[in-house]
Amino acid sequence: MIRYTRNHEWIEVEGDIGVVGVTERWIAERGEIDYIDLPEVGEEYEKDEPVARVESIEGKEYHILAPVTGEIVEVNKALEEDLDLVNRSPEGDGWIFKIKIEMRRELKSLMKLEEYQEYEEEEELREFDIIELGEEEFEEEEEELF
Numbered sequence: 606m607i608r609y610t611r612n613h614e615w616i617e618v619e620g621d622i623g624v625v626g627v628t629e630r631w632i633a634e635r636g637e638i639d640y641i642d643l644p645e646v647g648e649e650y651e652k653d654e655p656v657a658r659v660e661s662i663e664g665k666e667y668h669i670l671a672p673v674t675g676e677i678v679e680v681n682k683a684l685e686e687d688l689d690l691v692n693r694s695p696e697g698d699g700w701i702f703k704i705k706i707e708m709r710r711e712l713k714s715l716m717k718l719e720e721y722q723e724y725e726e727e728e729e730l731r732e733f734d735i736i737e738l739g740e741e742e743f744e745e746e747e748e749e750l751f
Contacts, residue, residue, distance in 0.1 A: 608672070608715035611724065615696060616672040616704075618712065623673060625656075626700040627691070630725060636661035637692040643680040644702055650675065652711050657701055669701055673711040679703040 606618045613631035616623040632638070640660040650656050655668035656677070680702045683690055691699035706712070716724060 606712075607718065608712055609718070609721035609724075610670070610672050610715060612670055614669060614672055616712075616715065617700075618706065621706050621709075622678060623675070623704045623706050624700050625669070625672060625702050625704060627669065627695050629695055632692055632695050635665065635667055636663045638662075638688065639664075641684060641688060641691070641701070643684065644677045646677050646679060648677050650677070650704070652708075656704075671704065672715060673704065673706050673708065675704040675707045677702055678705050 607615055608618070609615050609628065613628045613634065614625060615628055616625050627638075638659045639662045642658040644650075644656045648656075650671040652671055652674045654671050656671045657669040659667050659669060661667065681690075681700050683698065684701070691701065693699065
């Protein structure tokens, strides 16, 4: 079972373990990951708490949040050797960490694939509306000047 967050992160649930990573949309919106500070195995996190810190190739810093409350049981060591793996395969071999799920009920607040796809479409429409609104405001300001 795979679930998605509004921050464009995913969790694939395998028993009481969740494999966590970022979506292709995350990479497209923020840029390729150039640096990652992985969490320590054994650390415990609350849902929505920052777990890993990343920097994009544009030099911007972001946090990967815990999609559920739990304990980090593994980090993707392959990223230490080949960080670009997260950019090439963000929803596959580029996973970031595994978390032991403490409260399964938290999974209910996450989106199924169909819900996530709808969310992405709505987000794209909102972005388009903002761009359209911005252009209209610019044209109105331009008219006032003349």
